[in-house]
Amino acid sequence: MHAAVVRDWATPPRYEVFADPTALGEHEEVVEVLASGLHPRVRSQAAGSHYTSTDTLPLIPGIDGVGRRADGTLVYFVLPDTNLGALAEQTVVDARRLVTLPASSDPVLLAAAMNPAMSSWIALRDRLSFTAGESVLIMGATGSAGQLAVQVAKHLGAGEIVVAGRGQARLDLLRALGADRTIDLAGPLEQVAADYAARAAEVDVVLDYLWGPPTELALPALLQARRDRGRLLSWIEIGSVAGPDIALPSAALRQANVHFLGSGQGSASTAGILASLPALVEELSRGSFVIDAVTRPLRDVEAVWGERSQSSGERIVLVP
Known part of the structure; x- marks a missing residue:
């Protein structure tokens, strides 16, 4: 062959x-x-x-x-x-x-x-108890997996969807898929941090396809701006497009109720992933996601x- x-x-x-x-x-x-x-x-x-x-x-x-x-x-x-x-x-x-x-x-x-949609499908359905009406921040939303994550979150009943990525024109296109607010990561770092604080501080879930420096910037900006730091923020690490590591200050884990978890091969069982796929196939075949x-x-x-x-x-x- x-x-x-x-x-x-x-x-x-x-x-x-x-x-x-x-x-x-x-x-x-x-x-x-x-x-x-x-x-x-x-x-x-x-x-x-x-x-x-x-x-x-x-x-x-x-x-x-x-x-x-x-x-x-x-x-x-x-x-x-x-x-x-x-x-x-x-x-x-x-x-x-x-x-x-x-x-x-x-x-x-x-x-x-299937593969890019699976990342957010498994994260929101299986890695935590996502409830309709909760808000989501998608970091790295302009890639194919991120674009599908917008659609999956909307399909599962997200109350508000904030998208972060590089390029305002590309971010604006995500509004047609369900995005409500945008954060352009191509701007000056001070402005990006301010945008995280103003536009995404109250989200319930973060789907992080970036990791690396973007996460190091976003994390303190989000946590310090939350009105109620005791309210749970679930941070799901899915990809590492921007870098494999972050420096995590110990204060980040003490000053707010943030729960870090991953979604990927190993963190989700093979049996659990396979059990979720027929429903995803059905939605894709129906044309629910593009x-x-x-x-x-x-x-x-x-x-x-x-x-x-x-x-x-x-x-x-x-x-x-």
């Missing part, structure tokens, strides 16, 4: 011939891959920099996708940690990690949307790897 293959962590995957996969385990089967998203998580996997990465090469990256089983059934699949990923004509899946799709499903749409999916042939993977940034809200889908 043909696949995108990583043989050196320092170079992009290359399209080449690779041995056909073989199902060996009790629940394993080979599926034909129809579409797989080029998510940030896939890029870090291919670079060997994700926290689940090992030093084992060669590697076919790709963590999920839409495929066809031997009986013709369409499925969405989530792969375990494996070196035989989804950026290939075929891959090995665990039948317990499949979601059966309607025959009319759009493979490209679901391959593009995403800008860009289809590219798998054979162009090496060129695609270097030519596009996904910060614009596009999600590239590679099709064998």
Whole structure:
């Protein structure tokens, strides 16, 4: 078969011939891959920099996708940690990690949307007890996952949605998706901190796709401006686009009732994630959420790897 293959962590995957996969385990089967998203998580996997990465090469990256089983059934699949990923004509899946799709499903749409939508879907439905009417701040809202987070929060009944990202024009576009207030992170730091205090201090939940310096700036600005610091603020760390670490002053944990938790592979159980996916598939199939999916042939993977940034809200889908 043909696949995108990583043989050196320092170079992009290359399209080449690779041995056909073989199902060996009790629940394993080979599926034909129809579409797989080029998510940030896939890029870090291919670079060997994700926290689940090992030093084992060669590697076919790709963590999920839409495929066809031997009986013709369409499925969405989530792969375990494996070196035989989804950026290939075929891959090995665990039948317990499949979601059966309607025959009319759009493979490209679901391959593009499931992973980024899952981040906020799982965070708000499973990682805490989110209640309709609560307000949400989305940090990193202009990317594809952030744009879907706006829609998911709105769908789940958020009372007010504040979005933070770089570029006022791009932030303004999020109002059509449900955003109520905006914070442009491209401004002077003093102004950004003041905007956090004025526009987001009273939120109930933060969905943080950025971490790093933006979080270091936002955290004290939010906590110090809250009228009632004893009211719970749930801060959910989902991504680290802006940096893997923050300096957290001890006072931040004493001066306000803030609860930090993560949402990602490991912090949410595989069984719990899979149990939440059929409902998400249903909403995506119904057209409840929109995403800008860009289809590219798998054979162009090496060129695609270097030519596009996904910060614009596009999600590239590679099709064998």
